Amino acid sequence: MISLEKISFGYDGRTTLKELDLEVPAGSFHFLTGPSGAGKTTLLKLLHLEHRPDTGRIGLFGEDIQPADPRQRTRLRRRIGVVFQDFRLIEHMSVSDNIALPLRLQGKPMATHGDDVIELVQWVGLTERADALPRTLSAGEKQRAAIARAVITSPELIIADEPTGNIDAEMGMRILRLLVELNRLGKTVMVATHDLGLIRAAKSLVSARTLRLSEGRLMQAASDL
Amino acid sequence: MAALRAMAVRLGLVADVDGGPPIVPPSGWSAWLTTLTACAMAFLALLTIAAGLAAGGLAEDWQADLAEAATLRLPASTDAATLERVIDQLSATPGIASARALDPGEQAALLEPWLGRGARLADLPLPVLVDLRIEGSGPDVPALEANLGLVTPGAVYDDHAGVRAPLGRAAEEVRRIALAGTVLVVLAAAGMVALAARASLAANAELVRIVRLIGGEDAFITRAFVGRIVRRTALGAIAGAALGAGALAALPVGGLSTALAPVLLPGPGGLAALAAVVALGFVAVGWGAARATLRVTLREMQ
Numbered sequence: 001m002i003s004l005e006k007i008s009f010g011y012d013g014r015t016t017l018k019e020l021d022l023e024v025p026a027g028s029f030h031f032l033t034g035p036s037g038a039g040k041t042t043l044l045k046l047l048h049l050e051h052r053p054d055t056g057r058i059g060l061f062g063e064d065i066q067p068a069d070p071r072q073r074t075r076l077r078r079r080i081g082v083v084f085q086d087f088r089l090i091e092h093m094s095v096s097d098n099i100a101l102p103l104r105l106q107g108k109p110m111a112t113h114g115d116d117v118i119e120l121v122q123w124v125g126l127t128e129r130a131d132a133l134p135r136t137l138s139a140g141e142k143q144r145a146a147i148a149r150a151v152i153t154s155p156e157l158i159i160a161d162e163p164t165g166n167i168d169a170e171m172g173m174r175i176l177r178l179l180v181e182l183n184r185l186g187k188t189v190m191v192a193t194h195d196l197g198l199i200r201a202a203k204s205l206v207s208a209r210t211l212r213l214s215e216g217r218l219m220q221a222a223s224d225l
Numbered sequence: 226m227a228a229l230r231a232m233a234v235r236l237g238l239v240a241d242v243d244g245g246p247p248i249v250p251p252s253g254w255s256a257w258l259t260t261l262t263a264c265a266m267a268f269l270a271l272l273t274i275a276a277g278l279a280a281g282g283l284a285e286d287w288q289a290d291l292a293e294a295a296t297l298r299l300p301a302s303t304d305a306a307t308l309e310r311v312i313d314q315l316s317a318t319p320g321i322a323s324a325r326a327l328d329p330g331e332q333a334a335l336l337e338p339w340l341g342r343g344a345r346l347a348d349l350p351l352p353v354l355v356d357l358r359i360e361g362s363g364p365d366v367p368a369l370e371a372n373l374g375l376v377t378p379g380a381v382y383d384d385h386a387g388v389r390a391p392l393g394r395a396a397e398e399v400r401r402i403a404l405a406g407t408v409l410v411v412l413a414a415a416g417m418v419a420l421a422a423r424a425s426l427a428a429n430a431e432l433v434r435i436v437r438l439i440g441g442e443d444a445f446i447t448r449a450f451v452g453r454i455v456r457r458t459a460l461g462a463i464a465g466a467a468l469g470a471g472a473l474a475a476l477p478v479g480g481l482s483t484a485l486a487p488v489l490l491p492g493p494g495g496l497a498a499l500a501a502v503v504a505l506g507f508v509a510v511g512w513g514a515a516r517a518t519l520r521v522t523l524r525e526m527q
């Protein structure tokens with residue numbers, strides 16, 4: 001599903017990621033952890049084609065990434081659902097319009113997909129907030145809206161960047177359960193977090209692999225987290 | 226109808242690219258500057274075109290009047306019998322519809338601007354003038370002059386070319402100036418739309434980033450922004466063209482001679498057609514300018 005070979009990347013000359021190798025099989029559940037500033041978000045941005053690696057090769061869904069091909073970029077992005085660390089909801093659109101947007105972008109008419117949106121809004125528990133604007137939502141509600149938007153098109157790969165970053169433990173568990181449920185539906189899930197409690201809590205729900213990013217290198221985390 | 230709507234959607238002319246809520250956020254009052262500017266420019270464009278048409282048409286009309294007439298000048302010494310023979314001969318010449326000698330009163334009227342009223346013309350050795358109505362391409366002038374020379378030496382045929390040529394040039398020149406003015410106004414409108422498109426994208430850079438990240442194509446973004454800009458331009462252009470046409474229609478041309486009025490201004494139907502052409506032209510130019518600018522700017526924003 002994801003295959004990284006000797007990926008290096010840095011901002012303004014500093015090296016953030018050093019010759020990373022990574023194989024992520026389809027249907028797996030991965031945590032990506034490491035101290036703040038380690039480069040978790042950066043790595044996810046490489047996977048989502050928001051950044052280009054300085055060196056190395058990225059394979060997604062069995063395709064080699066051609067950095068200069070915007071069509072390929074759009075096509076592959078449509079197969080990835082991303083929950084951004086900062087949500088990136090569109091401020092002038094209501095919760096349900098935000099959630100429906102990826103469908104519209106793929107030319108799927110509301111006439112046939114409107115029910116999916118209503119169902120998904122319900123699944124993330126935002127039915128009563130469906131018409132609210134993002135700025136009126138709590139962090140947990142934004143987080144759930146962002147998750148719903150990430151999965152509305154039923155993408156094969158779900159990337160979530162600190163999905164429990166600014167919410168309490170109870171809401172964090174609720175979101176974790178949503179992600180695990182998606183994984184059970186066959187989605188490949190990659191969650192960046194420095195919430196070790198979340199990773200521990202996940203153990204009873206899913207067999208997840210934990211990767212640790214530190215000083216630009218990626219290693220399998222100790223199993224006794 | 227469905228195909229028409231699909232086309233309008235593709236062109237970004239219809240609100241809400243796909244029936245969903247607008248992708249581009251509502252923007253404040255500054256966006257209405259686009260409408261206002263388009264309105265002013267469409268107004269100016271319509272007036273410029275109308276002025277060009279009117280002035281060119283007027284010159285052409287005078288020129289046409291002159292082209293249907295010619296003058297034969299005979300020496301002052303020509304006597305009545307000779308004049309009669311000349312008139313007969315002219316009337317029989319192919320290309321001349323009629324020939325008529327000016328009477329002294331008419332001749333006096335022609336000279337009045339130079340000599341003043343009441344000049345004693347009888348004392349002046351004035352040439353005898355014959356007014357000719359031309360038909361078709363006119364007479365064979367060298368042959369005519371040669372024939373007339375047998376009757377009365379010194380006859381001069383004047384087809385008014387000396388006056389017609391400058392009038393023709395003036396009409397041509399007025400048209401060129403009006404065309405240049407129109408082109409400039411349209412270019413300014415295109416520039417205004419391009420600026421508005423760039424400003425709109427810059428103000429919504431984060432929106433563009435998000436839409437791209439969640440799988441939106443640039444074509445979708447372009448359509449959403451083009452629609453917004455073209456609708457504003459269209460609104461302004463329609464208002465401006467209608468105002469311009471209205472202003473022209475309200476001109477007090479009734480006071481002008483009826484012979485002149487139709488040349489000066491198109492009638493109500495003509496004005497409406499002109500307004501429609503101007504408004505459509507602005508929409509087309511606005512659409513093209515917005516689309517081209519958005520595509521280039523989005524490529525820069527990769």
Ligand SMILES: Nc1ncnc2c1ncn2[C@@H]1O[C@H](COP(=O)(O)OP(=O)(O)OP(=O)(O)O)[C@@H](O)[C@H]1O
Binds near residue numbers: 034040085
């Ligand atoms: N756009 C940017 N320009 C320059 N430097 C950046 C940029 N984004 C991130 N960095 C730097 O790159 C490094 C890795 O950042 P990144 O956001 O990937 O870390 P992270 O592991 O996600 O951190 P956190 O846990 O706080 O989210 C940091 O030193 C950060 O300051």
Ligand SMILES: [Mg+2]
Binds near residue numbers: 042085161
């Ligand atoms: Mg981060």
